Amino acid sequence: MTRVFCIGELLIDFVAENQGSNLSKAMNFTKKAGGAPANVACAIAKLGGKSSFIGCVGKDSFGSFLLDVLKNEGVDISMAQRSNIFTTLAFVSIAEDGERDFVFNRGADEQLKYDSSIKTEFKKNILHFGAATALLGGPLEKAYGHYLFDGLCNESFIAFDPNFRSDLWGDDEATFTKKCMPYIEKSHLCKFSLEEALLLSGKDTVEEACAFLHEIGAEIITVTLGKEGTFVSTKTLQKTVPSIAVSAVDTTGAGDAFIGCLLYQISLLPSIEALLNDDQALLKMVEKANKAGAITTTKFGAIVALPSLTQLEA
Template sequence: MYLVCGEALFDVFLDSEEDPGTLRLDARAGGSPFNVAIGIARLGGLSGLLTGISTDLLGSRLVKVLERESVSTRYLVRSGRRTTLSLVALDEAGHPDYVFYGLGSADCSVVKDELPTIGAEVTGFHFGSYSLVVEPVADAFTTVAAAAGGRFVSVDPNVRPTVEPDLDIWRTRVSEYATYADLIKISAEDLEFLYPNAKPETTAVDWLDAGVHAVVVTDGHNDVRAWTKSGLESRVRPPVSKVVDTVGAGDSFQSALLARLARDDDPKTAVTSLDAERLDDLLNYALQAASITCSRRGADLPRGNEIVDRLG
């Protein structure tokens, strides 16, 4: 089972066409790690979520969503703190812009002493987004990563400058996680935020030298690139499809990577033994997942049969 560590919240979508004096609430359960946990489960994998969840009305709804999606709730840390809200506005191309409200909420406030004991059923961890940098949960989660004990670790920085504008804090955390991680997936946009003007292959080599086994860089409608510690390099073109919006596209890609890695092997074994054919298969599978999500509104991640239908 993958244990996904990170935030859980509600995305509130703003209608740019409505009267500016009114505000209709179109809220969807979300948060990048929350989405990834659901995405893995929808693709037939086993997943659980480690996060702080409020006992308030919104928190209870988040728990119900996880239960409905067959995501383990064993590792939730419940508290009376409020639930984070994220306001989402889409530009003309369907790209989202996020503003977060409620930092200091349940998902950000987990401390080391509240961390549950990790069971033997957990074979891999995934970390990402603002839970990497917002204290005290960031410190708690680095403790989890450091204690992975040889189990698989995946990271997607998913940089959110509106939450933590100090990019040096992001760089420090990402560098630390690179010493724990087996897989780092990152967007070209996030790479540019963190390391302006650096070539993706240069950063990839730095992370591989730190101990990472595979680095994957996504770039919207441009080619996905990947490098492995064994010396493989791959470039795969995304499928052409209609884009409604790109909300959840990265989460779909990430969850598909993880689900595909664990299809036949322990994910640690799978990522360390990738050959060229399996690497390309992994990237193609994840690209199809992201493409399906982009074809519909919001972070509506695909089921396995939808990807199989696309791949033929």
């Protein structure tokens, strides 16, 4: 089994209770561990895989809480860093009109320093870049670039999920797109939402978007489509793999559960290269990953809702 190194942010999500008002009216908040790459690391560990988290939290109690959550899920946190700057905090509420009200206090996640001493660990393993905050600048963005290069030198399998958040990028979609391109170019596997695939390609349909993104360099592309399942594209295949029917209550983290489950299955392969030429094996894996995404929607929260292998195979 290969190890999956998930690089990026780990932060506190303060979710307003009594949704239906904006943050100015919200009085009580629930503290939750958040951050897409960290969720993916948890998804892999919960299925029994080997995952390590590479990211930075503050030397405060919130940072300790976050690292404990990951450790309790079985994620290796030995490569996580701690900064004197406070742990990154996000506050979110859904107002009456359904609009998200979001306040983002960026702190320690941005401070991840590149550590060249860990690059030997990457050899023939999997590197997952779940970029949500990573391309916003600072040391983390620089570290991202170095780790991408290390992964390539170490014959790692590279996975990329841009995790576009309009809350973070506003209307600067052009910069976001430009910054994603090197990752798409070098990735064996890209996971996009439909919105991301269309945004990054500038195309109107998922088929055209994937064709364009393959041209950039992505070898396998999965485009998650919520309850419709996942569109899978390689140079020899374009197909939608349906999901299972569930009673969804909260879709937070479904995408992370999906890519986590897919990477977990890839980590079990004796030869990762073989996957790149086996569309049928890939479709079976996506079917299972869809199930992981679907199960995650049946409970509130991201990490607590991630399925174990027993739940997945039930």
